[in-house]
Each structure stands twice: as C-alpha cells, then as structure tokens.
Amino acid sequence: xxxxxxxxxxxxxxxxxxxxxxxxxxxxxxxxxxxxxxxxxxxxxxxxxxxxxxxxxxxxxxxxxxxxxxxxxxxxxxxxxxxxxxxxxxxxxxxxxxxxxxxxxxxxxxxxxxxxxxxxxxxxxxxxxxxxxxxxxxxxxxxxxxxxxxxxxxxxxxxxxxxxxxxxxxxxxxxxxxxxxxxxxxxxxxxxxxxxxxxxxxxxxxxxxxxxxxxx
Numbered sequence: 001x002x003x004x005x006x007x008x009x010x011x012x013x014x015x016x017x018x019x020x021x022x023x024x025x026x027x028x029x030x031x032x033x034x035x036x037x038x039x040x041x042x043x044x045x046x047x048x049x050x051x052x053x054x055x056x057x058x059x060x061x062x063x064x065x066x067x068x069x070x071x072x073x074x075x076x077x078x079x080x081x082x083x084x085x086x087x088x089x090x091x092x093x094x095x096x097x098x099x100x101x102x103x104x105x106x107x108x109x110x111x112x113x114x115x116x117x118x119x120x121x122x123x124x125x126x127x128x129x130x131x132x133x134x135x136x137x138x139x140x141x142x143x144x145x146x147x148x149x150x151x152x153x154x155x156x157x158x159x160x161x162x163x164x165x166x167x168x169x170x171x172x173x174x175x176x177x178x179x180x181x182x183x184x185x186x187x188x189x190x191x192x193x194x195x196x197x198x199x200x201x202x203x204x205x206x207x208x209x210x211x212x213x214x215x216x
Contacts, residue, residue, distance in 0.1 A: 011013070052206075063194060070166055076155055093185060130155075179198075
C-alpha cells in the first residue's frame with residue numbers, strides 16, 4: 001500500500017506541496033522572459049535567413065537547411081589532382097559550364113571579374129572554381145586562349161558525375177535533365193547554402209553582397 005502524506009486521513013486526496021507565492025511569481029516571470037528571448041532570437045534569425053528583394057530578383061535559391069557539399073576529386077588543366085577538401089575553411093563559388101554553351105560563355109567574363117575581386121579582397125578565404133563538362137582540355141584551353149584567368153580554378157568533369165551530385169544535392173532529388181550553366185555557393189564550413197540556375201551578370205551588386213555576407 002502506498003504511504004499517505006503525514007496528517008492525511010484515509011480517503012483524503014493527495015495534494016502536492018504548496019509553493020510559496022514569491023517563488024511562484026519568480027518562476028512565472030522567468031518563463032515569460034524565456035519566451036520573449038526565444039521569440040526575439042527566432043525573429044532575428046528569420047530576418048537574416050529571409051532573402052532580400054534584390055536576391056529574389058536575381059533568383060538566388062537558398063538551400064534550406066544547408067546540406068553538406070558533395071565531395072569530389074577532379075583534375076586541373078596542368079594535370080594536378082584537385083579535391084574539394086583543399087578548400088576547407090573557404091567560401092566557394094562553384095560553376096558548372098561548357099565551352100559549347102553560349103550562356104556559359106556570355107557570363108564567364110563577369111564571373112571571372114567577380115572571382116578576381118573577391119580573391120584579392122579576401123586572400124585565402126574565397127575560391128572560384130569552374131567545373132567544365134567538355135569532352136577534353138583542348139576546347140577549354142582554346143576558350144581561354146591558352147591562359148587561365150587569375151583567381152579562377154578550372155577542373156573538368158567529363159562524365160558529369162560531379163555535376164549530377166550537385167544538381168541532386170541542391171534540390172533534394174535528381175532533376176530529369178541537366179542544363180548549363182549552374183552555380184553553387186558553399187560556406188566556409190563546407191555546407192551548400194545556395195544555387196543559381198542559368199547565366200547571370202556577376203557584376204551585379206547583389207551577387208557580391210551575398211558572397212560578402214558569407215565572408216565578413
């Protein structure tokens with residue numbers, strides 16, 4: 001048989017001990033304060049995550065929540081092996097393109113300029129990588145007239161396996177087809193945070209501002 005509280009008689013309901021009034025008021029006050037702080041944090045966090053009107057117009061798609069960027073190995077034009085792990089701690093601008101793609105060719109000059117500016121302003125903290133899906137290096141070399149622009153790392157994804165991994169990771173599912181160009185933004189922790197479908201004028205202030213928020 002369960003023991004009864006001291007002073008109770010058989011049949012009396014068991015009541016919890018009474019909490020002093022001042023203690024109760026303090027507890028209620030703390031609960032209200034915690035709720036206010038939590039709401040404030042949620043509000044601030046939401047405003048930071050909410051895309052600006054300029055972002056919407058530029059059509060930057062956020063990856064929410066961010067996901068781990070697919071790792072990959074590739075080869076540079078000079079035959080050097082390249083891995084994503086080399087860029088640990090850096091914000092990465094990853095562009096998938098081809099020399100036979102007119103929109104890719106059109107956006108490349110503004111993209112190269114953006115990469116040069118950010119690489120100079122944030123040395124060792126930003127990297128722009130152009131992943132070519134061309135069949136071979138001769139086409140890529142001819143496009144750049146045999147000299148790669150400063151601030152741009154070019155690798156090749158001949159079988160488009162890296163391309164597929166990013167297209168699928170950003171969307172949470174694999175699309176039916178793959179179009180070029182497409183750009184992915186990785187934060188310094190290696191998370192895929194945003195992507196842009198199609199060509200852009202990368203000299204647009206919104207593009208630079210979006211990347212600078214990740215770098216500052």
